[in-house]
Amino acid sequence: MGETLTEHENQLDGQDQKQGPDAGGALYRRVAADLREAITTGAYGEAGRLPAEGALAERYGVSRGTVRQALAVLRADGLVTSRRGTRRVVLGNARVQSFSELLSFTHWARSMGEEPGGQLESLIRRPADAAEREQLRLDPGAEVYVTLRLRTLSGTPVMVERTIYPPHVGVLVAKLPPDVVSHTEHLREHGILFTDADHTIDVVAANGEDAKLLGCRRGAPLLRERRRTTDPTGRPVEWSQDRYLPGMVAFSVHNSLATSALSRHARESD
Amino acid sequence: MGETLTEHENQLDGQDQKQGPDAGGALYRRVAADLREAITTGAYGEAGRLPAEGALAERYGVSRGTVRQALAVLRADGLVTSRRGTRRVVLGNARVQSFSELLSFTHWARSMGEEPGGQLESLIRRPADAAEREQLRLDPGAEVYVTLRLRTLSGTPVMVERTIYPPHVGVLVAKLPPDVVSHTEHLREHGILFTDADHTIDVVAANGEDAKLLGCRRGAPLLRERRRTTDPTGRPVEWSQDRYLPGMVAFSVHNSLATSALSRHARESD
DNA sequence: GAGTGGTCTAGACCACACG
DNA sequence: GTGTGGTCTAGACCACTCT
Numbered sequence: 001m002g003e004t005l006t007e008h009e010n011q012l013d014g015q016d017q018k019q020g021p022d023a024g025g026a027l028y029r030r031v032a033a034d035l036r037e038a039i040t041t042g043a044y045g046e047a048g049r050l051p052a053e054g055a056l057a058e059r060y061g062v063s064r065g066t067v068r069q070a071l072a073v074l075r076a077d078g079l080v081t082s083r084r085g086t087r088r089v090v091l092g093n094a095r096v097q098s099f100s101e102l103l104s105f106t107h108w109a110r111s112m113g114e115e116p117g118g119q120l121e122s123l124i125r126r127p128a129d130a131a132e133r134e135q136l137r138l139d140p141g142a143e144v145y146v147t148l149r150l151r152t153l154s155g156t157p158v159m160v161e162r163t164i165y166p167p168h169v170g171v172l173v174a175k176l177p178p179d180v181v182s183h184t185e186h187l188r189e190h191g192i193l194f195t196d197a198d199h200t201i202d203v204v205a206a207n208g209e210d211a212k213l214l215g216c217r218r219g220a221p222l223l224r225e226r227r228r229t230t231d232p233t234g235r236p237v238e239w240s241q242d243r244y245l246p247g248m249v250a251f252s253v254h255n256s257l258a259t260s261a262l263s264r265h266a267r268e269s270d
Numbered sequence: 271m272g273e274t275l276t277e278h279e280n281q282l283d284g285q286d287q288k289q290g291p292d293a294g295g296a297l298y299r300r301v302a303a304d305l306r307e308a309i310t311t312g313a314y315g316e317a318g319r320l321p322a323e324g325a326l327a328e329r330y331g332v333s334r335g336t337v338r339q340a341l342a343v344l345r346a347d348g349l350v351t352s353r354r355g356t357r358r359v360v361l362g363n364a365r366v367q368s369f370s371e372l373l374s375f376t377h378w379a380r381s382m383g384e385e386p387g388g389q390l391e392s393l394i395r396r397p398a399d400a401a402e403r404e405q406l407r408l409d410p411g412a413e414v415y416v417t418l419r420l421r422t423l424s425g426t427p428v429m430v431e432r433t434i435y436p437p438h439v440g441v442l443v444a445k446l447p448p449d450v451v452s453h454t455e456h457l458r459e460h461g462i463l464f465t466d467a468d469h470t471i472d473v474v475a476a477n478g479e480d481a482k483l484l485g486c487r488r489g490a491p492l493l494r495e496r497r498r499t500t501d502p503t504g505r506p507v508e509w510s511q512d513r514y515l516p517g518m519v520a521f522s523v524h525n526s527l528a529t530s531a532l533s534r535h536a537r538e539s540d
Numbered sequence: 541g542a543g544t545g546g547t548c549t550a551g552a553c554c555a556c557a558c559g
Numbered sequence: 560g561t562g563t564g565g566t567c568t569a570g571a572c573c574a575c576t577c578t
Contacts, residue, residue: 076346076531081466086503092468094468102530102534195353196351196526197524198348198523201521202493202519203493203516203517205491220491222473230351233351246472251471251472252470252533253468254467255372255466256466260366260367260372261523261531262521262522263365264367264371264378264519265520266382
């Protein structure tokens with residue numbers, strides 16, 4: 001018939017799609033995943049149109065609300081547009097990393113097929129200064145754990161990472177062997193969860209330490225990413241400052257009238 | 271009183287809150303705006319908890335679904351967390367610019383109380399190369415309009431902007447007087463809408479032209495933002511490359527397990 | 541006018557956090 | 560166990576787009 005069906009038949013395999021997150025996850029996530037695959041496979045063409053919400057609801061055997069929830073995910077990822085009156089339009093095959101790939105250098109490197117490395121240069125414990133207490137929401141007199149690591153991609157130096165941990169996270173980090181590649185993964189196993197992060201991206205000049213570790217000139221430009229991460233309770237778990245050699249990395253963001261989490265700031269705040 | 275109410279009483283003023291976008295906007299947007307103000311005012315404390323969804327629904331006289339829609343907005347902005355089982359927690363007073371403030375240098379500058387300036391250096395029309403046809407989704411043989419502008423903040427050079435427009439937008443830009451400060455605003459008046467954008471941020475060295483315009487050394491590091499913008503139909507309307515003097519600007523993004531539009535890429539793609 | 545997405549409602553059950 | 564957010568449903572009306 002005239003349907004726009006491709007390989008993607010109706011229903012979702014397995015599970016008896018009841019409520020609640022099943023093995024694979026919520027229903028709307030499975031619908032979203034299926035649609036994402038169909039889109040990136042080119043099932044709807046380059047700038048093609050998606051079927052109507054009602055049609056999708058029928059195809060997947062779910063309510064329209066669930067379909068809309070799935071589409072909201074794709075909307076935020078920049079995969080499709082949406083506006084009243086017309087079918088949704090395919091925007092492009094955005095890749096968008098998972099949150100963990102973004103937070104973890106290790107996870108990110110592996111997803112690219114590169115071998116991540118981490119060389120712990122130093123780990124010290126000292127009283128937090130005012131800025132650190134502010135960022136990590138610590139009481140006066142609290143101490144922080146400060147790590148300095150050189151990160152490599154298949155042996156090549158790429159980034160210098162300076163991370164400041166609050167005490168409850170720092171004690172765990174301090175116990176890790178110095179050759180552990182992924183701190184993030186180990187922390188997760190100890191119940192430290194990373195769920196939200198604020199990133200600020202700009203350019204700085206390499207200081208003597210950066211230059212020595214990265215093998216660049218002192219004063220050479222580096223791409224800097226500062227990141228404050230919190231756990232699900234809103235408690236800060238790290239405040240990190242990563243400095244990348246130019247040309248090794250770039251950051252991408254998608255935003256829209258519907259969802260905008262990107263902003264531009266004047267000057268430096270610190 | 272034991273209530274967590276502050277100034278923010280119940281109900282929303284004006285309008286008889288029916289369906290559909292009224293004067294001020296959708297109901298959930300007004301709820302979101304009210305909650306945002308309450309949060310940034312500190313009504314719930316630094317790391318305080320929000321009332322339960324049901325309580326908010328009752329207070330505002332709306333359904334729980336509407337409250338959840340409002341909270342989803344604040345969630346995406348990084349203002350509050352959310353997880354099953356516990357009240358939402360206030361994360362911080364994120365500022366997050368509106369989408370238009372982000373796209374329009376002019377709008378952004380004004381929102382900071384600075385005087386934006388734009389000096390059109392050149393505007394030419396020429397055949398699109400392969401990369402441009404790809405980005406703007408043009409047919410072989412199509413032409414593009416290329417502008418070069420020096421952007422200033424209260425008289426100080428800040429950024430060099432190179433924008434490539436597809437024909438249907440370019441013809442409008444070409445008709446603008448060279449001293450028009452905001453191209454974006456004029457295009458909007460002519461029915462060209464900007465709704466979605468993909469940004470890539472990295473570092474590049476200033477070329478001769480950059481150096482001359484910005485008054486920096488040739489080879490000096492610049493913060494580069496490349497941006498591809500589309501209209502609601504998914505049609506590309508501009509492909510721009512902005513180069514900022516370091517220290518004048520920084521980009522911020524919030525992301526989380528729930529919503530992630532940020533990604534990190536290896537090397538340069540072009 | 542027909543079709544489509546945007547918004548809103550009311551009710552239901554589940555999974556998880558916490559006391 | 561109780562409360563809370565997460566997910567899902569079914570139905571409704573509206574605003575907008577397009578033909």
